[in-house]
Amino acid sequence: MDRRILGFDSPLFSTLQHILDTADDADKSFNSPSRKYVRDAEAMAATPADVKEYPNSYVFVVDMPGLKSGDIKVQVEDDNVLVVSGERKRDAEEKDGAKYVRMERRVGKFMRKFSLPENANTDKISAVCQDGVLTVTVEKLPPPEPKKPKTIDVKIA
Numbered sequence: 001m002d003r004r005i006l007g008f009d010s011p012l013f014s015t016l017q018h019i020l021d022t023a024d025d026a027d028k029s030f031n032s033p034s035r036k037y038v039r040d041a042e043a044m045a046a047t048p049a050d051v052k053e054y055p056n057s058y059v060f061v062v063d064m065p066g067l068k069s070g071d072i073k074v075q076v077e078d079d080n081v082l083v084v085s086g087e088r089k090r091d092a093e094e095k096d097g098a099k100y101v102r103m104e105r106r107v108g109k110f111m112r113k114f115s116l117p118e119n120a121n122t123d124k125i126s127a128v129c130q131d132g133v134l135t136v137t138v139e140k141l142p143p144p145e146p147k148k149p150k151t152i153d154v155k156i157a
Helices: 011-026 035-045
Strands: 049-053 057-063 072-077 081-088 108-115 120-130 133-140
Touching (some): 049 108, 072 120, 072 133, 081 133
Antiparallel strands (some): 057 133, 072 081, 081 108
16 A cells, blocks of 8 residues: 555654664565565656667656756666666655645655666766756667678688
């Protein structure tokens, strides 16, 4: 069930979750996934993205409403996995006497991982966030040139 529906996105529950995560590190079970793994899976499921292929590049488009560039991290792991991650934080709960009546906007960590094709040039990646939309462009490597036949001189013995 979605934690937001139950009202679990409050700072109190975030603190309790942090305490449980600390306790979880001390008591690891080999049969069940850790809370961190479950949270990462939830973060990935809650971060939709579009992927486009152009003749010379791959473009990944992810909605990031209300985030600044400092809140977003774009990395390449293991030479072929593009990782887009970050965290959306809730404003101070009580400011100028205001209290939340309803909290529906998603807060917390987000993450998406994309396996890059072999022809992706991981040295030429650019990321731009404009109007709440992150666009990551990964250029393609040029196709390998066809091998030319090698001519061998025949000598007369």
